[in-house]
Amino acid sequence: MTFSRASRKVIAIGRNYVEHVKELHNAVPATPFFFLKPPSSIIPPKSTLRIPQGVHAHHEVELALIIGHRATDIPNDMDAAMSVIAGYAVAIDVTARNVQDDAKKKGLPWTIAKGFDTFLPMSSFIPKSSIPDPHNAVLKLTVNHESRQNDSTNLMIFKIPKLLSYISGIMSLEPDDVVLTGTPKGVGRIVHGDVMRASIHVDGDNIKQGNIEIM
Amino acid sequence: MTFSRASRKVIAIGRNYVEHVKELHNAVPATPFFFLKPPSSIIPPKSTLRIPQGVHAHHEVELALIIGHRATDIPNDMDAAMSVIAGYAVAIDVTARNVQDDAKKKGLPWTIAKGFDTFLPMSSFIPKSSIPDPHNAVLKLTVNHESRQNDSTNLMIFKIPKLLSYISGIMSLEPDDVVLTGTPKGVGRIVHGDVMRASIHVDGDNIKQGNIEIM
Ligand SMILES: [Mg+2]
Ligand SMILES: [Mg+2]
Ligand SMILES: [Mg+2]
Structure with missing residues (x-):
């Protein structure tokens, strides 16, 4: 997990x-939008989530892109996108949903809702070659062995070239930056004592570096 | 400016x-709130601001705290706060005010409004000894030699111990993290061609490491 120690920013779509x-019950966006999670929220693939008192924590499993080199104004095409991606990871964008709902109502930043310590479990680094097409992989998340999320990355509204082009037109990407590409349906609450597992599958095969197990 | 290359997060109050x-025309908050700026937005003390087309950029001069070591749940007292602070800097939290106003209305994150490349000019590192009392220094900002901001840090609503205690109860602070402590009155628009200078003064003396000059 060297990327998680070196990462200077985590951008989440x-x-x-x-x-x-x-x-x-949100509106489908006309352009991508994103927020930052602090690198201090990252925890290793097998670890423990700490949910602060009063917080309703929700799981959001996501495909993470690990950036390989500095890039600004990346063109919106697949070759350009693939050249800045060093590899992948699976991530769980844990969200304090009640804190986020309150922030949204007040027009305040999402930072606290998204940024608690331990709120970003990440898998090991997945080599680029293990996911030949990042728009054709299946993300899964279970809670206590029950399926909660299970969808293909081909359902992304904005595909990876568009995301990287849009983001890098606003803020330069740097080596080891992490881009979380959004979560499929099925988000829900997790409470103390739940066991949460996340994984990624290509052509039906589990990519073992992508496994996460959180207590 | 080693801290600006090493920094993994920039927290702005x-x-x-x-x-x-x-x-x-905002409400005085009952508790501190904060957002993140990406480290990629930091530029050196003498450099050039790039304002994207359609963006109304506003200056916000702020006292920056440079964190010296990892800390979680810092007690709300001055000794504890001072022990995690390695030093200071002057920073300009450049803000795309029209983008921010739009995000606030829609309940969306502030990230884009705050995160464009070049939107965080920072001074050199100011040794702790140069600012004996961080609540008793004067921040100044001029645009084209005209005074825009000029106020003492003793006007902070939430003082530094409260800020660090509150933040570190949510997200751990790490070495070289930057905490921007908020801006005094006088924020306003800057346009291409403006020369913006920021500085900090203790007992009437300019602290030279804190000078910023942006074209
Ligand atoms: Mg934010
Ligand atoms: Mg998410
Ligand atoms: Mg500010």
């Missing part, structure tokens, strides 16, 4: 799967 | 000076 947008 | 809260 919001509302990038239609069915997830609907389940939270 | 909002609405921490009463007169600034009033000038933007």
